[in-house]
Amino acid sequence: MSGLSALFYKEMLRFWKVVVQTVVAPVVTALLYLLIFSQVLEEHVEVYPGVSYSAFLVPGLVMMSMLQNAFSNSSSSLIQSKMQGNIVFVLLPPLSYLEFFLAYLGAAVIRGLIVGLGVWAVTLWFAPWQAPHVGWLLAYALLACGIMGAIGIVAGIWAEKYDQLAAFQNFLILPLTFLSGVFYSIHSLPTFWQAVSHFNPVFYLIDGFRYAFVGHSDTDPWLGLLVAGACFVAISAVTLALLQRGYKLRH
Amino acid sequence: MSQVPAIRVDALRKRFRTTQALDGVSLEIAQGEFFGLLGPNGAGKTTLISILAGLTRADAGHAAVMGHDVVRDYRAARRALGVVPQELVYDPFFNVRETLRIQSGYFGLRHNDAWIDEIMHHLDLTPHADKNTQSLSGGMKRRLLVAQALVHKPPVIVLDEPTAGVDVDLRRSLWEFISRLNREGHTVLLTTHYLEEAEALCGRIAMLKSGRVVALDDTKSLLQLTNEHCAQLRLDGDAVPAVWQGRLQRGADGSWVFNFGEYAELENLLADLRGAGIRVTEMQLQEPDLEDVFTDIMKRA
Ligand SMILES: Nc1ncnc2c1ncn2[C@@H]1O[C@H](COP(=O)(O)OP(=O)(O)O)[C@@H](O)[C@H]1O
Ligand SMILES: [Mg+2]
Numbered sequence: 001m002s003g004l005s006a007l008f009y010k011e012m013l014r015f016w017k018v019v020v021q022t023v024v025a026p027v028v029t030a031l032l033y034l035l036i037f038s039q040v041l042e043e044h045v046e047v048y049p050g051v052s053y054s055a056f057l058v059p060g061l062v063m064m065s066m067l068q069n070a071f072s073n074s075s076s077s078l079i080q081s082k083m084q085g086n087i088v089f090v091l092l093p094p095l096s097y098l099e100f101f102l103a104y105l106g107a108a109v110i111r112g113l114i115v116g117l118g119v120w121a122v123t124l125w126f127a128p129w130q131a132p133h134v135g136w137l138l139a140y141a142l143l144a145c146g147i148m149g150a151i152g153i154v155a156g157i158w159a160e161k162y163d164q165l166a167a168f169q170n171f172l173i174l175p176l177t178f179l180s181g182v183f184y185s186i187h188s189l190p191t192f193w194q195a196v197s198h199f200n201p202v203f204y205l206i207d208g209f210r211y212a213f214v215g216h217s218d219t220d221p222w223l224g225l226l227v228a229g230a231c232f233v234a235i236s237a238v239t240l241a242l243l244q245r246g247y248k249l250r251h
Numbered sequence: 252m253s254q255v256p257a258i259r260v261d262a263l264r265k266r267f268r269t270t271q272a273l274d275g276v277s278l279e280i281a282q283g284e285f286f287g288l289l290g291p292n293g294a295g296k297t298t299l300i301s302i303l304a305g306l307t308r309a310d311a312g313h314a315a316v317m318g319h320d321v322v323r324d325y326r327a328a329r330r331a332l333g334v335v336p337q338e339l340v341y342d343p344f345f346n347v348r349e350t351l352r353i354q355s356g357y358f359g360l361r362h363n364d365a366w367i368d369e370i371m372h373h374l375d376l377t378p379h380a381d382k383n384t385q386s387l388s389g390g391m392k393r394r395l396l397v398a399q400a401l402v403h404k405p406p407v408i409v410l411d412e413p414t415a416g417v418d419v420d421l422r423r424s425l426w427e428f429i430s431r432l433n434r435e436g437h438t439v440l441l442t443t444h445y446l447e448e449a450e451a452l453c454g455r456i457a458m459l460k461s462g463r464v465v466a467l468d469d470t471k472s473l474l475q476l477t478n479e480h481c482a483q484l485r486l487d488g489d490a491v492p493a494v495w496q497g498r499l500q501r502g503a504d505g506s507w508v509f510n511f512g513e514y515a516e517l518e519n520l521l522a523d524l525r526g527a528g529i530r531v532t533e534m535q536l537q538e539p540d541l542e543d544v545f546t547d548i549m550k551r552a
Pocket of ligand 1: 267292301
């Protein structure tokens with residue numbers, strides 16, 4: 001077992017030991033969203049012709065849950081280790097910054113995928129089954145979890161207190177996910193806000209992921225893939241550069 | 252050819268904003284030594300250890316563990332080093348055995364259970380193997396930190412104030428175990444506030460003050476630095492011969508305190524007392540200990 005797989009295993013074991021908090025709770029939250037919004041809007045809203053509102057909403061909810069949980073996994077693990085001081089356990093061994101990155105990223109992606117799968121599974125009872133396009137689904141799911149897992153690493157390293165991390169989450173991650181078309185199509189927005197949405201990378205993730213389910217999207221899924229891929233590469237590069245420098249970890 | 256030193260630091264400097272934590276520290280510790288690093292709080296001991304461990308980066312100078320530079324060749328350097336950190340840290344998500352298995356994994360060791368069982372046994376952790384680390388007492392958490400530092404059988408072991416807040420029994424069993432590892436060839440670098448511990452265990456000692464080495468020698472030679480012996484005497488009279496009046500101090504309890512360098516001085520005093528017909532009813536001799544030397548050196552530096 002290389003150091004990388006041990007750190008990855010430790011990160012997986014960490015969230016699995018509190019699975020109620022890390023998996024069950026977000027699934028229940030997503031289910032509540034589905035029940036409330038589809039109850040209220042099912043009769044009134046048809047975003048794409050022939051696609052029910054629940055069928056529209058489910059992919060958005062799955063994606064939103066994956067985004068939040070991938071972020072949460074790496075960021076909360078790191079801030080907890082820093083606050084408690086046990087971060088030294090991973091700083092003392094001969095782990096490279098690349099191994100560090102891959103382990104935290106890998107666990108964040110897995111947590112995101114498990115939560116996404118859970119949300120999808122429970123919403124199947126309440127929304128009609130639709131066979132997704134597996135290629136688009138996987139591409140967008142992996143990129144989304146990867147992007148958020150990496151941002152989570154940066155946030156966890158940067159934050160020195162829990163409230164700084166909460167601020168990061170409340171003022172950056174939440175607005176970006178909520179204002180990205182989880183609950184609506186951006187075509188229902190005024191032109192100005194439609195244009196603004198195109199600067200939000202999360203919009204492309206949700207739009208493309210939804211395309212995998214309903215076959216309709218607001219922009220070309222290939223463009224979305226390009227944007228998401230570029231984001232992932234850019235954020236990973238920043239994260240790796242910070243880790244290599246030992247930013248806030250090795251003084 | 253002489254062996255590579257277990258630890259070599261060369262002109263290390265480190266500044267934290269306004270504090271010069273290390274101000275040009277050079278040291279060499281040979282393989283197999285039991286080495287003590289002493290100094291008051293804030294002297295820079297933990298900073299020095301952190302640089303060796305790669306937790307802190309030096310502003311200038313070099314450090315190497317078993318000949319491996321801690322920056323350029325960090326993998327080999329860290330594999331050679333086991334560090335027991337000063338802070339009592341633990342990961343509340345795991346139990347004792349999981350903690351040790353995971354720590355082994357970080358060093359690329361997969362089947363390490365035999366050695367894990369052995370260190371748990373020597374540190375009396377076996378009955379607590381399945382307990383969550385959060386539920387361990389302070390002393391137990393400290394032992395777990397020692398165990399974690401040893402999972403990869405490092406040739407060089409660094410302990411940063413390992414006995415702070417640890418009860419007497421544990422201290423003794425910990426030192427027995429560490430001494431055994433030292434006899435088996437591990438190099439030990441120790442910082443501690445208990446100077447009698449350092450005196451009993453360490454073959455050589457360096458003293459740090461404000462980021463500088465102010466003393467570095469064999470423990471024996473250091474002890475000889477201060478030849479300040481001290482005798483406490485009770486006499487059956489109220490006065491001492493006039494020639495000795497300046498040299499003897501009267502203690503609060505009526506006894507006399509005599510500080511001297513050579514034993515000949517004490518012989519002279521006793522002869523003069525007998526000559527004056529003054530009887531010694533009680534006498535206690537105090538040999539200089541590391542505490543005296545330490546205080547002396549810190550005052551002068
Ligand atoms: N991370 C840090 N940030 C700022 N100052 C520090 C930091 N670490 C240590 N110092 C300062 O450096 C000096 C040396 O500290 P340290 O090495 O912990 O001393 P010791 O272990 O000998 O008590 C102290 O003045 C301490 O306040
Ligand atoms: Mg210290």
